[in-house]
Amino acid sequence: SETDGRARFDELIAADSRVEPRDWMPDDYRRTLIRQMSQHAHSEIIGMQPEANWITRAPSLKRKAILMAKVQDEAGHGLYLYSATETLGVTRDELTEQLLSGRAKYSSIFNYPTLSWADIGAIGWLVDGAAICNQVPLCRCSYAPYGRAMVRICKEESFHQRQGFEILLTLMRGTPEQQRMAQDAVDRWYWPSLMMFGPPDGDSPNSARSMAWKIKRFSNDDLRQRFVAMLVPQAEALGVTLPDPDLRWNEERQAYDLGPIDWSELQEVIAGRGVCNAQRLQRRREAHEDGRWVREAAAAYAEKQRAARAS
Numbered sequence: 433s434e435t436d437g438r439a440r441f442d443e444l445i446a447a448d449s450r451v452e453p454r455d456w457m458p459d460d461y462r463r464t465l466i467r468q469m470s471q472h473a474h475s476e477i478i479g480m481q482p483e484a485n486w487i488t489r490a491p492s493l494k495r496k497a498i499l500m501a502k503v504q505d506e507a508g509h510g511l512y513l514y515s516a517t518e519t520l521g522v523t524r525d526e527l528t529e530q531l532l533s534g535r536a537k538y539s540s541i542f543n544y545p546t547l548s549w550a551d552i553g554a555i556g557w558l559v560d561g562a563a564i565c566n567q568v569p570l571c572r573c574s575y576a577p578y579g580r581a582m583v584r585i586c587k588e589e590s591f592h593q594r595q596g597f598e599i600l601l602t603l604m605r606g607t608p609e610q611q612r613m614a615q616d617a618v619d620r621w622y623w624p625s626l627m628m629f630g631p632p633d634g635d636s637p638n639s640a641r642s643m644a645w646k647i648k649r650f651s652n653d654d655l656r657q658r659f660v661a662m663l664v665p666q667a668e669a670l671g672v673t674l675p676d677p678d679l680r681w682n683e684e685r686q687a688y689d690l691g692p693i694d695w696s697e698l699q700e701v702i703a704g705r706g707v708c709n710a711q712r713l714q715r716r717r718e719a720h721e722d723g724r725w726v727r728e729a730a731a732a733y734a735e736k737q738r739a740a741r742a743s
C-alpha cells in the first residue's frame with residue numbers, strides 16, 4: 433500500500449540507504465530527479481559543442497586525439513544519464529523533445545564561446561573542476577542509479593580536469609603571448625564556472641527539499657566555496673591570477689571571501705539569452721535530424737528481429 437511504501441521510503445532516506453527504480457517513491461521526489469538528471473544529461477550532450485569547436489584546430493596530433501576522446505566521453509556521460517533517467521519512467525523521446533523544443537534547461541556554462549585554444553585548457557581546469565566538486569557528492573545521491581552513474585562519470589571528469597590543467601601549464605611555460613592567452617581564457621571562464629553551482633542558497637528554491645531527500649548533499653554556496661578553495665593553490669602552481677580582486681581567505685569564517693557575482697548574467701543565460709544559446713540548440717537540432725536515418729535503420733532492424741523471433 434502507499435502508506436507502507438512511504439514508511440519504507442522514509443526509512444531508506446533516514447538510514448542513508450539507496451532507493452532503487454522499483455521502490456515506491458513520492459511523486460515529487462521522482463519529478464525532482466527527472467528534472468535534475470535530465471538537465472544533467474542535456475548538459476553533457478550540449479557540452480560537447482564548445483570543445484568540438486577546437487578538434488580540427490588542436491595544435492598537435494596528440495592534443496587532437498586527447499580532445500576527441502574527451503568529447504566522446506561527454507557523449508557517453510550523456511547517454512548513461514539518459515538511461516538512468518529512463519529508470520524513473522520517462523522516455524528518451526520525451527527528454528529529447530524537451531531539449532530540442534528549448535523547454536529543457538541545461539548548464540549555463542555551455543552557452544559561452546570558445547575563442548582560443550587556451551579555452552580548451554580553461555574548460556578542462558575550471559568547468560570539469562566545477563563538475564567534479566558538484567558531482568563527487570552526487571555519488572552518494574539517495575537515488576541509486578544516479579549515484580552509480582556518478583561514480584563512473586567522476587573518474588573520467590578527474591582525468592579531464594588534469595588534461596585541462598596540463599594544457600594551461602604548457603601555455604604558462606611558453607611565450608609571453610601564450611601566457612597572455614592562458615590568462616585571458618581564465619579571466620573569461622572563471623566567473624561563469626562559479627555560476628555553474630547555481631543561484632546563491634537564499635535564491636535556490638529546490639535546495640532545501642533536495643537536501644532533505646539526500647539528492648543534493650551540500651548547498652550551492654558550500655560547493656562554490658569548496659571549488660574556490662581547490663582552485664587557489666592550483667592557480668598559484670599555474671602562475672595564473674583568478675580575476676577577483678576581492679578574493680581572500682577569511683580566518684574568522686575559515687572560508688574565502690569572494691567578490692560579488694553577477695547573478696543577472698546567470699539569469700540571462702538560463703533564460704536563453706547567452707552568447708551561444710541559439711547556436712547550441714540549432715546545432716543540436718541539426719545533429720538530431722542528421723541522425724534520423726540511423727534511428728530509423730535501428731528501429732527497422734529491431735522490428736525484423738522481433739518478427740523473426742515471433743515466427
Ligand code: FAQ
Pocket residue numbers: 467468471472473475476479480506537538539540541555559560563566627628629630631635636637638639642648652702
Ligand atoms: N545553469 O533551486 P536551484 C557537465 C536552474 S557539468 C542552468 O539551485 P537545483 C560536465 C535550476 O535547474 C554541468 N540552470 O536548482 C561537462 C533550477 O531550475 P528548475 C551539468 C541552472 O537543481 C564538463 C533553477 O535554476 N551538471 O556537464 C543553473 O537544486 C565539460 C533554480 O536553481 C549538472 O547538471 C545553471 N548553472 O540546483 C560536460 C549537475 N543553476 O529546474 C562537457 C547536477 C541552477 O527549477 C564539458 N545538477 N539552474 O527549472 C545539480 O547539481 C543541480 O541541478 C544544480 C542546481 C546545482 C545545477
